[in-house]
Structures are given as C-alpha cells and as structure tokens.
Amino acid sequence: MTAYLLRRLPSLALVLAAASVLIFAVIRLVPGDPATALAGANATPEAVEAIRAELGLDRPWVTQYFAWLGGLLTFDPGRSYLIGGTIGSLITESLGNTLLLASSSLFLAVLTALVLGPLWAGTRKPWLEHLLTGINTLAVAVPTFVMGVALILLLGVLVPVLPSGGVPRDGLLANPSITVQYLLLPAVCLALPIGAVLTRYVAESLRTEMAQPYVVTALAAGVSRRRVLLRHALRNVLPTSLTVLGLQTGALLGGAVLVEFTFSWPGLGLLIERAITGRDYPVVQVLLILSVVVFAVLQLLTDVAHALLDPRVRLGGAR
C-alpha cells in the first residue's frame, strides 16, 4: 500500500501545481484588478498605479506567483486586499458559520426524514397522506430563495417571532438561545428541500420493505405493524438512505450560498461573492486552491479505498 501511495503522490503534486498556475493566471485574465476595484470610480490612473504598487501587483506575474506559492507552502497565504485581515482567520470564521448552518440544516433534514418518513409510510389515513404529499411536493418545488423570503415575511415580519436575518450582536457563542433563533429560519430554509427528498426516499423505501416476506411473516406472527416498521424495516432502509443523504449534502453546500445571502448569514458564500466582486486575488486564490485540494484528497482516498478492496489496483495489474 505504501508503494501504491508513493506512486500516486507525484501525480497529486502535479495536479495541485497545475491547478495553482491555472487559478493564478485565470483570475488575472478577468478584466479589472484589485487596484481598480479599491480605487473606485473617481480615482485617477496615478492613484490606481500607487495602489497597485502598494499591493505588489506591479511586480512580474512570475514573482507574484512564487511569492503566493511560498506563502501557501509556509501556511501563510497572506492578507485580504479588501478586508485587510489574514486569510486564515477570515476563512476560518466564515467556514465556521457555514458549517454551523449546514450541519444544523442537515440535522433538521435527517430528523424530518426519520420522523415523517415512517409516519408517511405507515399511515392509513388518506388525509394525512395527502397532506404529507402536498407539503413534500411544495418543499421540493419551491426554490430556496423564494422559501427564504416567504419565511422571512411570515415569521420575521408579519408575525415577528424570529429575526429575519443576520447574526447575534454578541457573536454566535455568547448566548446559545439567541443563536438558535437566528439560525432557525436559514437552517429550516436550507433543510426543507433536502429533508423533503430524504423523507420521500425513506417513505418509499419503507413501503417497499414492508412488502417483504419477512415483514408479512412478522405481522402474521402477531408483531405490531409499528414495531416492524420502526425496529426492522427502518433499520434496513437506513444504509441506502445514507447514500442519498450524502448526495444531498453536496446540494446543501451549494444552497448555503443562496441562503447566506438571503438571510445575511456571514459564511463562505458571502465571503466568496465579495472576494470575486472586489477582485480580492489572495482570498479567491486560496478558496479555489482549497477546493482543488479537498477534491484531490477525496479522489486519493477513494482510490486508496479501491486499492484496499482490489489488490490488482495497488499491485498495478490489469483491472
């Protein structure tokens, strides 16, 4: 396995090096640079040049590239042109906010699926079935940003029981009960489509499972339907539901960007948007290279898992 890993590492390094060059070059090919973005519409060309020199953007690209690469390799990716703070602290803070939102949404989605999935599969009341079907369809069909605005208008404006956006004045950690209230609307908004898909999947899988011979046998033996549903059928459905959940998690992170904007939640989505709009090269570069690293490492882990399961792969034999 070590030999296999050693064989893979050069290609990984090559991919990352190529990605770093590509990212560095592409962002500079987009019209408008940080100096013009910072200078504003009333600036003179001389002022722009002064800012460019201050940021080091007047140096040759090669020099800039190696300076950036050196920073990355020494875990000092530099400072944001726009915000001024270190990129590490900016990304850490924004990532923390996004992860909190995403994990809360995931929790709500899973909870919804675990409660409503079995209820939907087990009910024999047509009205309840229709109700659940209607709600489910609505949750999947209504776009996240529309749902967000609707939730804000309903619970933030018309019946103002929850904040309509933002984060607590004293930070997320100062008062958890306040934080929960700020988190609730964006988390629900983000959780709804995923929870709906997952709920429908669990319900449908349970229905299929409940037609299995072992269920018929158990019911004939006098085991209650509820017990069979929750103790046996649900357990059998969970592994495949996890796969669906995994697929939905990707969509959740994408949706988080929209939800962050709608609810003014200061996460990675807002940071990326601001960095791109302001041509904040250091921040954009680090965010993009990070995504490449994450993808490449995941790919490597998948290949390693594949190699562990199939000796032909790690031995370099025919597949």
Add this chain to the structure above:
Amino acid sequence: MSTALSRRTLLSGAAGGAVLLGLTGCASAVDQETSGTPKKGGTFAGAIGTDLVPANFYTNSNDGVTTIIGLVYESLILYPNDSLKPQARLAESWTISDDGLTVTLKLRQGVKFHTGRAFTSEDVKFSLESYADPKWNGQLKSTAAAIAAVDTADPNTAVLTLKHPLGNILDLLEIVPIVDKETFAGIGDGSRYVGTGPFKFEKWTPNARLQFTKNAEYRVPDRPYLDAVDIAVIPDATAQANQIRSGQIDYAYGISNLDIERLEKAGDITKIQRTGAEIQVYVAANLTVDGLEDVRVRQAIAYALDRDRILSEVFRGAGYTASLPWPKTSPAYDEELNNFYKKDVAKAKSLLADYGKKVPTLKYSYQTPSPLFQATAQIVQANLKEIGIDVELDPLDPPTFVAQLIGGKFPGLWTAYHSWAQYTPSTLTVSAYPFNALKNSSHYESDTYIKDADAAWKQIKGDSPEAIESYRKLSKDLLDGAFLLEIAIIEGRWAVTDRVKGISYTKRSELLLTDAQLTG
C-alpha cells in the same frame, strides 16, 4: 395502528409545544435587536449595504467607511448640509491670509482621542500628510499635496503654508478626518479606529457588523445620548427592508427608493433625504470613438435625454434634473444654465443633420448589478433611438467598469454616478476623474477648460464674486464641451423608524448620531 399514530401525534404536538415554549421562554432575539426604550442610552441598531474596505478609508466610497468616519472621527470644520459656510468643529476659528497662501487654524483645547491622548496641531499635520499619500487615494489629495508646510510650533495652532492659493482649502479641512498617528496603522487592516468623535470603535466583524460604544469623554457635554451603536452589514436591499419592518433595525442605508416609498406609506418608516450630500447620475462619451468626437453628436445626445422620465421612474423623484453638476446649494448653481439641455428631439435631429453622417452603433456601458443603472440605460437607449442613434447595451461588473473608466477605455457611452459637486466647484474639476481637466475618462482636451479649472481652483476665497464668475466660466465650458452629460442630481435616502430621532449626516453622507435618541 391508530393508537400508535395518535401517540405519535401527541408526541409531535408535545415536541412542537416544547419548541415554542423554549423559544418564548428564552430571551427573544427580535426584542434584543429592537432598539431600546429609554430616551437616554440604549443601543442604536442599523444596517448598511456595503461592508468596510479598510483601504478605502479616505475615499468615501463605501457605507462602512462613511459610518466609521461619521461616528468615530471629526474634522477641523463642518459644513452645514445646505451651504458651504464652515462651522467650528475641532478648529475653533480659521483665517486665510490676503494673498491666500497661509491658513491659520486655532484648535479647540481639551479635546482627547479615544486613547486619552490630547489632540494637538501635530495631529493636524499628520492627518493632512496621510491624506496626501497617493496610496490612500483621497479625493482631494491634489489639494492636500498643495500644502507646502504645516507649522506646529504651538500645539493649539496649526499654520498651513500653501504652494498657491486654494479656493477649496476649506473643503479639504472639512473632509479630512483627524486621525491618531499612534494607532494609524490599525486603519490599514481594519483593526483600530481612534478619533475624537462621539463614539469609540469597538469591533468590526467582516461581512457581519460594525460595533461602537459611547465616548464618555466626548467634548460636547451630555453627548452622545446613545450607549452603543450596532451596524449590521446586509448587502440585500430586500433583507434590509424586512429587518426594518420587523423592528430588528431602526436605520437602513441601502433600501431601494421604491421600498422606502412603500414602507413610508405603510407607516413603518420615515425617510431622510440627504439634501446637501448629492450625487449625480450622468451619461458620458469617449471622444476617441467614431461619431462621438464631434460635439454636435454629443449635444444631440444631450438634447435627446428624457431626464424627467429617468428621475421619476428610476429614481422615484429623489432629486432634480440637471444639465450641470452643481446642486442647488452650490455657489455655482445657476437655474438657467442648469436647464440648458432639455429634451428637444427636433433640435437633436437638426444637430445630427448638421453632422451629416450616420452615427455608428454605439456601445453603452453601465455597472451591474444595479437595477438603477440598467433602467437608466434602457431609457437612454430608447431616447437615442428616437433621434436615429442605435445603442448596444454593455453591462459590466464593477471592477471591469472602473478599470475602463480609469483607463478611458469605454467603447462608446457610459453611465455612472459622480459626486463632489456639493463642495466648492473647483473640488470637482481637480479631484473627480471624469471631470479632471488635465486628464479624464472621456479624453476631452480643451485649453480653455484647463485654464478655467485652474483659475477656479486658485481662487483665494471659494465664495468670492471672482470665484463665482470663474465657476460660471467652468459651467459654460462643461455645457459647450458636452463630454459628460448630466441627467439628474440625486439626493440619496435613508430609511429610519420613528423610534429614533436626531439622526443627521455630513455632506459625504457620513452618519452622525451625536444627537440621536431612542424614543420608543
């Protein structure tokens, strides 16, 4: 089965009830955000649309900067919103020598920075020198750079020696915030803002909020009333509108004029229309583009513009139409000249007929994602169609737009805002790049314009009869050259609830809360 469902229903009901009880039992986040009840004290909660960019400290170009400068800093003098008659601020008095080369400022005594250090003439010198540093891109840096020396022998007197008379020197003294040199480095990374103003900078959380606390040692007795100020960064205008409706905030800088109208009609807010802090929306031409090099074509465009429609439909009447940049509060304002270009399709067509050639299809650039620029561009496109000029819209994202503006590389026409005409008129022609007589985005070159702009700048007193005559010449130059065609003078609007009183602003739309009180 039905028993199980009933039990489940019961459990669900109980869980829902518990959540509601939990929420009501906890402190309410909505109540927490709603501004307090006492008439003295409390936290003022507001929102801005664009976050702080530390490098823009002197450029007045985003809401975060104007908020910090308004609350934390003070300048030497202050103009009232409706005129250019300077009022004392950190300077108690000022005199300009007869030859216009020396400005003597008597400074207010007993003023302290938020660090406790006393304010002296050294701080005046440091602040003016910092402002002149090109890297900060201060709008009046050419004026600041024309200060040859600052004598600080007396800590309570600053004597400015000028390289030549500066008709807009008082503008500079009104605009430059007095900074603390010991903590100045913190401005660059947004970590420290130390001034002499009514509020102390507490914390900036990027993309989230700016927080301030009362300066208990502020030079004005019993001010400020508020204990703290909390400004959230909310880029989405609709989200701002929702938060002010729900009572989460009491002040919003970024709501559309249409939403402000709706909220005002519903009784949720009142508006503050910032007269005296105007900006201008304009159409300008790149004179190197085929067709636009001829003044008759540019004047035809000026006569084709339906300014009234743009003002009423796009800007909801927040201002007045204009042919020149000067607002009504400016010493250069002249009603007759301001109405020089009115919509006159026949005259426009006649000018084009004199030109004698078909004007090629023109590209027309504007910034996204602003719906205001897009709507303006669409109306202008229709106006030009009426006189036979085809226009192709060219939306650009802000950095690309600014790059083309500064590089003078627009492929035809463009629309944008400018500012700085609310000050002494020469401030506009020596600072705002689209107007700069020596080098501008339009590539407009005119010896007369250069001479008149310089003459206006070098007036000894910016409000003297000679100065006003020089502004008249400038106005005529702008009308004749027609390289930058004004559409309207816009007075921006803030939305505030009736729970707060005493909000005011400077001529740069900086938020002033010295006299603000919560009343609800």
